[in-house]
Amino acid sequence: MGYSDTIRSLYQAQIQEIREAGLLKQERFIHSPQAADIEVEFPSGASVKKAINMCANNYLGLSSHPAVVKAAHEGLDSRGYGMSSVRFICGTQDIHRELERKMTEFLGTEDTILFPSCMDANCGVFEAVLTNQDVMISDRLVHASIIDGIRLCSAIHDTFKHSNMEHLEEKLQLHADKRLKVVITDGVFSMDGDTALLDQMADLCDRYDAMLFIDESHSSGFIGKTGRGTHEKYGIMGRVDIITTTFGKALGGASGGCVSGRREIVEMCRQKARPYLFSNTIAPVVVSGVLKVLEILSASTERRDKLENNTAYWRKGLTEAGFVLKDGDTPIVPVMLFNAKLAQDFSRDLFDLGIYAVGFFFPVVPKGQARIRTQISAGHDIHHLDKALDAFIKVGRKYEILGKTKNEIIERYGS
Amino acid sequence: MQDQEIKDIVLKYVINEYVEDDDQEVTYDTPLISGGIVDSFSMVSLKRFLENKYKISIPDEKASPEAFDSVTKIVKLVKEFI
Numbered sequence: 001m002g003y004s005d006t007i008r009s010l011y012q013a014q015i016q017e018i019r020e021a022g023l024l025k026q027e028r029f030i031h032s033p034q035a036a037d038i039e040v041e042f043p044s045g046a047s048v049k050k051a052i053n054m055c056a057n058n059y060l061g062l063s064s065h066p067a068v069v070k071a072a073h074e075g076l077d078s079r080g081y082g083m084s085s086v087r088f089i090c091g092t093q094d095i096h097r098e099l100e101r102k103m104t105e106f107l108g109t110e111d112t113i114l115f116p117s118c119m120d121a122n123c124g125v126f127e128a129v130l131t132n133q134d135v136m137i138s139d140r141l142v143h144a145s146i147i148d149g150i151r152l153c154s155a156i157h158d159t160f161k162h163s164n165m166e167h168l169e170e171k172l173q174l175h176a177d178k179r180l181k182v183v184i185t186d187g188v189f190s191m192d193g194d195t196a197l198l199d200q201m202a203d204l205c206d207r208y209d210a211m212l213f214i215d216e217s218h219s220s221g222f223i224g225k226t227g228r229g230t231h232e233k234y235g236i237m238g239r240v241d242i243i244t245t246t247f248g249k250a251l252g253g254a255s256g257g258c259v260s261g262r263r264e265i266v267e268m269c270r271q272k273a274r275p276y277l278f279s280n281t282i283a284p285v286v287v288s289g290v291l292k293v294l295e296i297l298s299a300s301t302e303r304r305d306k307l308e309n310n311t312a313y314w315r316k317g318l319t320e321a322g323f324v325l326k327d328g329d330t331p332i333v334p335v336m337l338f339n340a341k342l343a344q345d346f347s348r349d350l351f352d353l354g355i356y357a358v359g360f361f362f363p364v365v366p367k368g369q370a371r372i373r374t375q376i377s378a379g380h381d382i383h384h385l386d387k388a389l390d391a392f393i394k395v396g397r398k399y400e401i402l403g404k405t406k407n408e409i410i411e412r413y414g415s
Numbered sequence: 416m417q418d419q420e421i422k423d424i425v426l427k428y429v430i431n432e433y434v435e436d437d438d439q440e441v442t443y444d445t446p447l448i449s450g451g452i453v454d455s456f457s458m459v460s461l462k463r464f465l466e467n468k469y470k471i472s473i474p475d476e477k478a479s480p481e482a483f484d485s486v487t488k489i490v491k492l493v494k495e496f497i
Contacts, residue, residue, distance in 0.1 A: 140457075150456070158460045161435065174463055 022340065023363075028356075033064035034253060036379040040356060052384050054357040054374045057249035059222050059331050060293075060303045061379025067296065068252055068289045075288020087114075087281050088270075095287045102294045103258055107220070107228060107245070108237040111266040114287075116279050118217050118246035118257030119145040124273030125213075125242065125259050126153035130182065135175040138184035139163065139196065143215055146184060155180075162189075165200050172208035181210035182242070187230030188218040191365050191373065193332030195223070198234040211241040217257075218332065221250035222304040222378075227297055241265065247286065252293040256282035307331055307378040310385060314376050317389040322403035323396060331376040334360075335392070336369070338406065339413035343370035346395055353391035368415035418490055421469075425493075426486045428464055433457060443486045455480050465489070471496040 018024050028042040038053045062068055075095070085091035096114060103112040115121040122145040126136060134155035138146065141162045150157050158175065160168040168183065175181055183205055185196040196214065205212045216229045224232025231240045242261040247254060259269050269276060282290075297303070311331045318325055324336040337343045343359030350357050350372070361370035376385075396402045401409050422443055430441055433453050447453040453461070462478050465471065473496060482492045 147456075156459050157456050158463075159454075159457050171460065174460065174467075 022344070034058055035064050036061065036377060036381070036384050038356065040351075042351070049351075049354070051351065051354050051356040052380075052388055053377075054355055054388050056253075056375060056377065057218070058253050058377050058379060059218075059250040059307055059375070060297070061377045062250070062293050062296070062303070063253035063379075065293075065296070068292050071292030072254075072285050072289040075291075076285045079284035079288065081285065082283060083280055086277065086279065088277070091280055093284055093287075095284060095291065096281060099282075099287050099291055099294075100258070102291060103260055106294055106298065107216075107243055107260045108231075109240075109243060109260040110263040112258050112260040113266045113269045113273075113276060114281050115257045115259065115273070115275055116281060117248065117255060118215070118244055119148075120275030120279065121244040121257040121259045121273075122146045122149040122215065123152060124149065124275040125244065125265075125269055126150060126155065126182075127274070128269045128272040129242075129265050130155040130180060132156070133178065134180040134182070135178040136182050136184055137168065137171045137175065137210070139186065141189050141191070142184060142186050143190060143217070146186075146215060150184075155182075163194070163197055165197060165204065168201070169204055169208075172204060172210060176208065181208065182213050183210050184213045185215070186218070187214045187216040188223060188330050188332065190218050190332065191334070191360065192326045193328040193330045193334060194326070195219075195230050195233065195328070195330065198230055198236050198240075202234075202236045202239045206239075212239070213242040213244075214240055216243050216245040217249055218330070220245040221293075221297055222307050223330065226301055227304040247282070247290045247293075251297075252286075252289045254286045254289055256286055256290065303378040307376060310378065310380050310382075311376045313382065314374070314385050314389070317385065318392065321389065321393050321396065323392070323401070324404075324406055324409065326371075333374045333376065334371045335374060336371050336406065336409075337401070337413075338368055338370055338410050338415050340370045342399065342401075342409075342413045343372060346372055346399065349395045349398065350391050353394060355388050355391040357388075368410070418494070421490045421493060422486055424468070425465070425489050428461070429453070429486060432460060432464075441486075445486075446484055447486075448480045448484045450484075453483070458483050461489070465493055469493060469497055 028040050030038050030040055031048050032039040036053055038051055039048045040051050041048050079093055083091040100112040126149045130153050132154040136150055136155050136157045138159050139162055140159045158171050160171050188195050202212055219229040221227050223230050231237050242265055244259050247256040315333055326334040337346055340361035343361050347359040357372045357374050360373050434441055448455055462473055483489055
């Protein structure tokens with residue numbers, strides 16, 4: 001037997017180490033559609049409990065929207081379940097190209113190519129368009145999928161301090177001799193909820209002849225006046241060379257992603273990006289759902305407006321209650337607890353009160369920056385937010401952290 | 416050029432480039448990569464800085480995470496090529 005007891009013991013020991021370090025990730029089983037109100041089985045085998053979901057990427061509340069579900073049903077009926085092929089053999093339907101055209105229009109770019117996920121888009125794009133004569137300069141807090149894409153690419157890689165434009169400029173000068181330069185950032189940073197300074201970045205890219213890449217996974221659909229993304233917020237639509245984004249969050253929340261941007265870059269992805277070439281694309285049922293999402297968002301800004309109001313209400317409530325928050329104005333609102341155990345205990349107590357919000361700690365966030373990352377949705381109504389706030393205050397009182405500063409919390413619980 | 420002078424230049428660069436927490440103390444022998452101060456990705460700027468500063472070329476195979484793991488080790492590497 002190839003899988004010997006020795007091999008089994010080796011893995012068991014590694015898993016035990018993860019468990020003992022308090023880092024074992026456990027899934028919670030949700031027995032309902034994704035929404036503000038969910039039914040959760042946690043831990044595994046426990047009875048199902050109703051909870052308010054405060055940590056989904058369901059920013060626009062479209063994951064289970066009746067019109068999206070109906071469109072998906074219709075797509076299933078009219079285009080079938082699967083394609084059983086990659087795109088360039090016989091895996092492309094008319095609706096795949098239609099979605100690419102609609103995303104191009106929505107993001108204000110030149111062309112778009114779909115990927116099975118945004119993780120795949122980020123993994124495939126750099127290798128497809130850069131060589132070892134080029135340089136990628138990324139913000140130090142970009143998403144893990146971008147890091148993986150960078151690893152797969154032969155261009156050299158450098159970083160700049162998070163949102164530090166002077167440091168970015170130094171790096172553009174240091175690498176001025178490279179053939180192509182790409183500046184890489186998230187539009188909205190998923191752990192802190194802050195936005196990249198895209199207007200300044202676009203100016204620097206113009207000055208130093210560099211391309212600009214942004215991952216809009218936590219932005220598409222709701223950031224900017226009409227929800228087009230961070231590039232709309234900063235008034236630089238048309239100046240971003242490469243945008244990647246996901247359909248797995250605000251845009252229906254199912255799966256799939258894309259690269260959108262300059263026509264030639266999209267074409268290079270179609271010729272060379274390996275996750276596009278060697279994997280089936282998004283299933284027709286999902287494509288049909290996303291098309292409906294884009295129709296809803298293009299007709300009205302009602303949902304992103306509600307999200308903006310909900311976010312302001314939630315931030316104000318937490319601030320007045322005396323929690324330490326990360327600054328920002330996006331629906332990602334991190335409640336800072338600093339200590340990993342405190343974050344886990346806090347999350348468990350919230351769940352006991354019917355609020356589902358997960359604690360994040362090292363290595364997902366830097367040591368000493370443990371937190372509960374709350375994420376607001378247009379699917380929340382004020383009564384959801386009030387109930388959640390009430391629970392946060394109760395648990396905050398229990399641990400005596402309300403009105404306390406960062407240093408006071410660290411002094412009591414450690415970092 | 417004296418070792419000490421190179422050491423100080425490299426230490427100053429490392430602190431300015433990689434250390435974001437003012438309380439973090441970095442000395443000549445602090446483990447940089449294995450200690451989590453410099454990720455292996457960010458080594459490239461250090462390598463390019465050294466190459467520009469000392470007009471040298473460090474082959475990629477020599478620019479290993481081990482060789483870049485402390486200021487003292489970096490200086491030893493640089494001296495090989497000056």
